[in-house]
Amino acid sequence: MDSRIKRIFPDYFDRFELPSGARDEYIKVYRACRTGKCDRGSFLNSFEENGFKPNPLIPEDDPGQYSLSTYEKPKEVKRFASISSEVKPPYKIAVGTTNPVHGPTQRTKERIKTKSSHVDWWLYKDAKPQECFDIIDDFEEYLEQYSLQNDKGDTYGKIC
Numbered sequence: 001m002d003s004r005i006k007r008i009f010p011d012y013f014d015r016f017e018l019p020s021g022a023r024d025e026y027i028k029v030y031r032a033c034r035t036g037k038c039d040r041g042s043f044l045n046s047f048e049e050n051g052f053k054p055n056p057l058i059p060e061d062d063p064g065q066y067s068l069s070t071y072e073k074p075k076e077v078k079r080f081a082s083i084s085s086e087v088k089p090p091y092k093i094a095v096g097t098t099n100p101v102h103g104p105t106q107r108t109k110e111r112i113k114t115k116s117s118h119v120d121w122w123l124y125k126d127a128k129p130q131e132c133f134d135i136i137d138d139f140e141e142y143l144e145q146y147s148l149q150n151d152k153g154d155t156y157g158k159i160c
Contacts, residue, residue, distance in 0.1 A: 008125045009103075012047060015054075016061040018122060021110045024100030029070035029119050031133060032081035033092040042094070043068060043130040045123055064108065067120035068129060070098070072107075074146055076117050078139070093142075096133030103127055 009018075033042035034049075045068045047054065054060045071077040074093065081091040098105045098121050108118040123129060136142045 006124065006126070009122065010125045012052065013066060013122070016063050016066060018104070019063050019106055019111050022063075022104040022106045022120075022122060025098060025105050026100070027070075027072065027098045027105060027107075027119055029072055029096065029098055029121075030074050030077035031068075031070050031094045031096070032077050032084065033094050033135065034084075036092040036135075038094050038130045038133045038135055040128070040130060042092075043128075043133075045069075045121075063111075063122070064120055067122050070119045070121055072117035072119060074139075074143055078143065091139060093136050093139045094130075094133035095136055095142075096129075099129070099132050101127075102129045102132070 031043065033039075035041040045066055046064070047066045054065050058065055069080075071080065074095075077093055078091065081093065098119065103121055103123040105119055105121045108114055108116060108120055111120075121129065
């Protein structure tokens with residue numbers, strides 16, 4: 001991985017203001033992989049996933065429209081995958097760690113009232129966050145173990 005990725009945001013980031021609470025942070029997160037792999041297609045931010053168009057149901061300057069959506073809790077990413085038309089069963093879920101070299105993050109509940117473990121990750125131009133993730137081979141087994149351990153001491157997934 002090139003640790004010298006330029007800290008430049010894509011041009012369309014002029015459509016909104018990065019939240020004051022966004023920061024460089026390493027957070028263990030989960031991502032539903034719509035291509036079934038840890039590749040660029042599974043790690044697009046919401047704006048790019050929507051064909052470079054804002055979601056008309058959300059204000060155009062909402063920073064969440066331009067972030068990569070991840071979750072701190074695996075059950076929540078499973079719930080998202082089950083309702084998303086972009087993610088098809090069998091769901092492929094990846095686990096990894098946000099890395100400031102790819103862009104700043106913010107737990108969404110720090111910005112809006114929600115109980116979700118959703119984490120917004122605003123990616124720099126040419127960032128490759130997929131390099132910081134691994135597909136979980138048997139997600140149902142992983143969830144069972146997660147529930148038993150409550151994620152204590154779990155090191156599954158890359159820290160890059």
